[in-house]
Amino acid sequence: MKYFKITLAAIAALFISQNLSAQVPLKIVIGGQDTAYNPKHTIVCITDPGNVAAINENQLKVYRTGAFGTEIDLRRGNNKIEITLFKGKNRRIETLNIYYDPNAKRPVPPEPKMTLEEAKALLEKSQYKEELFYGVSTDGAYLQFGDGDDRLGGSKMGYVDPGIVFKVVASVNDLYKVQLSQNKFAYIPQEYLEKTDERTSQVNTGSWSVTNLGKADRVSISLPKRLPYVSWTQLDPTTICIDIFGATNNSNRITQHRGLQMISYVDYRQVDSDVFRVILRLKHKYCWGYKIGYNGNNLVIDVRHTPTLSLNGLRVGLDAGHGGSSLGAVSITGIREKDVNLDIVNMLKRALEAKGATVVLSRSGDYDISMSERKRIFNENNVHIALSIHNNAGGSPVNPMGSSTYYKHITNRDFAETMLERLLELGVPNFGLVGNFNFSLTAPTEYPVVLLELLFMSSIWDEDKLIDPDFQKKMVNNIVLGLEDYLEKADASIEEPVAKKKKKR
Known part of the structure; x- marks a missing residue:
């Protein structure tokens, strides 16, 4: 009879323990496996926000998302890891037993299967x-x-x-x-x-004309046929260069009309027997975009004039990365990058419009849109400047990862650096200023554009910041300040700043 009573007490205690555990939810997202191949072992879990959490008796912050985690040093052999949660008077303890062998080989996932014919075709x-x-x-x-x-x-x-x-x-x-x-x-x-049955051939260049169209300075180069070309920009002084392939100099007349606003002078070099280089030296340090294309067989380069150098009257393109079926990065607690990007862009739109800017969105809702369509929207609306808003992923999930900015063309470097400086004022780590970024939306030459990776979806510290309404407001405010900083730099670089000219009138 005594044995029977003890058994009932044990069952009752077990039932109470299970009932209390059920009241304290725990999901081990990272690090729950029984074998580890790295002495630094990361554990990330999710519980209810407001709960108290500890791993191996070290209390950890539970973020507003419910996520918490840490990195643990493993020793060779078996490692006991105890996760403890408190919710009021309720407690839950989960124990992990993780085996670490520094000499163990990590399993290699099997290669995707393919038929012999498929392998031959791929080779x-x-x-x-x-x-x-x-x-x-x-x-x-x-x-x-x-x-x-x-x-x-x-x-x-x-x-x-x-x-x-x-x-x-x-x-x-x-x-x-x-x-x-x-x-x-x-x-x-x-x-x-x-x-095509057409053939390539080497041709002579013809005369040039350089004129002010009103919103751009235009260089038009006469050619007998359309030829391949590439362009790039240089700094100190700011210069646009275009190489035309299959062309030999026969430009015996270059007519440069008065009243040019952006182009100081034009020149050329025959850099190879069949490569003709066009050189456009700009008057100002800051380039506000240029467009290259053919009008018939004439190669036309339009160098855009400096816009109003204040947010009031400026047309700003805002791109919310991803959308629709393109989720972007997904955080540990399930927050989707596409949603965060759009929320920030909508807040940014309101803040810029309050300053008098006209804002053009590449997408205004939860739908995917091609890169070419995003660029078409910005070009058709003649934006003066553009930002592509994203959030990153990768690296440590338990450490702050930070902000970074990205540019393709060297003339956009200062723009990217200016935006990064303002983001770092938010107290986030500097993940870097990245140049020559081979992304479709940083490729256009028609307007200055940079990509902002605000924070990391994959970091529980960064994720907590991204969903904090107060932090979102500060971030949007600093992005606006970054744009204003860049415009002020551009204005100050001009011998007689545009802002001062307007005041004189």
Whole structure:
């Protein structure tokens, strides 16, 4: 009888313990496996916000998302890790037993299965294949330096107009290798080239004209046919350079009209027997964008005039990254990047409009939109400046990760650095200023544009900041201040600042 009573007491205690545990939720998101291959072991869990949490008797902060975590040093062999939670008078204890062997090999995931025919096709596709035919570019075509690839694609040289004939000399993967000149080659995606009976040929350049169109200074170069080109910018002094391939100098007249606002002077160099370089030296340090394209067979470069250098009257493009089925990064507690990006953009839109700016959104709701469509919206609305808003992922989930800004063209470096300086005033780590960023939305030359990676969705510290309404307001305020800082820098760099000219009137 005594044994029976003890058994009932044990069952009752077990029932109470299970009932209390059920009242204190716990989900181990990272680090719950029984074998570890690194002496630094990360554990991240989720419970109810407001609960008290400890791992191995070290109390940890439970963020407003309910997430908490830490990094633990493992010793060789078995490691006992105790997770303790308190919710009022209720307590829950979970014990993990993790085995660590520094000599153990991490399991290698199996390679995806494919048939022999599929493997042969993949191998053949990845090998260089000599070709010899001619193709004409279609809408959206771009050149890249090599056949490399990553998640952002191969490193781009720049976009080119449709109707340009290329000589194809090889193919690899989904790319054609094209010969731009005797000594210069590039790669173009096969989808943007259609076979043609036309041939490439070396031609002479004709006369130039340089005029003020009212909103841009235009350089027009006469050519007998459309040729491939690439452009880039330089600093100190600010210069736009364009190489035209397959062209030889015969420009015996360059007419530069009076009243130019952005271009100080134009020049050229014959840098190779069939490569003609156009040099546009700008009057001011800051470049507000340029557009290159063909009007018939004339190559036209429009250099945009400096806009109003205050938010009042400025057209600002705002891009909320991802959307719709493109979730972006998803945080440990399930918050989606696409939603955070749009929330910040909508707050930023209201703040900028309150300053008198006109705001153009690439997306205003929860839907996905192509990169080319986002750029089309900004170009058709003639934005003066643009920001693409994103949030990052990767690195440590238990440590603050911070902010970073990204630019493609060197003339946008100061813009990116100015925005980063304001983000860092929020007390977040500096994740970096990243140049030559091969992202579609930082590629346009028509307007200054940078990408902001505000914080990390994957960090529980960063995630907590991103959903804090007060922190969101501070972040938006500092982004606005960053834009104002950049405009003030541009104004101060002009010999007679635009703002002062307006005051005189």
